[in-house]
Amino acid sequence: MTDSPADSSAPRIIWIVEDHASFRRTLARVVQSEPDLSCAHDFDSCETALEGMTRFTRPDVILLDVGLPGMSGLQGIRLFRERSPDTLVIILTVFEDDEKIFDAICAGAAGYLLKTAGADAIVSAIREALAGGSPMNPRIARRVLEMFSKLAPKTHDYGLSAREKEILDLMVKGLIKKEIADRLTLSVHTVDTYLRRIYEKLEVNTRTGAVAKALKERLI
Known part of the structure; x- marks a missing residue:
């Protein structure tokens, strides 16, 4: 060499x-x-x-x-x-x-x-x-x-509505249920209904699971 x-x-x-x-x-x-x-x-x-x-x-x-x-x-x-x-x-x-x-x-x-x-x-x-x-x-x-x-990983379409995406975005930003309700001028009960729909569509059971999936799959 x-x-x-x-x-x-x-x-x-x-x-x-x-x-x-x-x-x-x-x-x-x-x-x-x-x-x-x-x-x-x-x-x-x-x-x-x-x-x-x-x-x-x-x-x-x-x-x-x-x-x-x-x-x-x-x-x-x-x-x-x-x-x-x-x-x-x-x-x-x-x-x-x-x-x-x-x-x-x-x-x-x-x-x-x-x-x-x-x-x-x-x-x-x-x-x-x-x-x-x-x-x-x-x-x-x-x-x-x-x-x-x-x-490249495909972005799934979970069928989230515009309002559900808005709420999911606020969840990712760290707002709790009452803060989301105040921000969007909704009742806590209405926000709770949206959250159940979001969890169901994303196939998760918790807020942490929803936020993790939103970040991983860039849903918002």
Whole structure:
């Protein structure tokens, strides 16, 4: 292993892991032509790249294909990150299905690009990742947002009326039954009736349970 202190003026080290030889060579030439980047090594599998981490200076960025012989790129991400936590992994692939995108991001990929991206876009993505960004083309970014929006907890509709929501809001603010009645110019008996309806709709038995559910599910 030949790690050495980083030289801010030295080109950033880029590795390519891609089994398509022609595409790999083309990509290496593109990267090498940039004055601030250096394609130090390229590999045709995750296995050979992981072996390279024991022999060469570890890269700043790995451009990684998904569909590789042997270990897939998705499997390789975690191993690259475990062996070199400071190395950024950008997926560069033909696949754009939700499962692969999600798995790549969860495994620690810093970006996700399609091979149809032009040379300039790939170079820009490398620089964006090095600057702390998460490069993705607009279509992939939209898919990511859609996927994560589906994971967000759904707000239940418990059928609370406007008045019941108003009373629930006052409960969350800490007002007791009599204070709620005075605030809304209602009798304590009427407020008590509303409270029973609120508890029934929220499927709770206590004031604490109603307040907890209102806060957890953002009902107000």
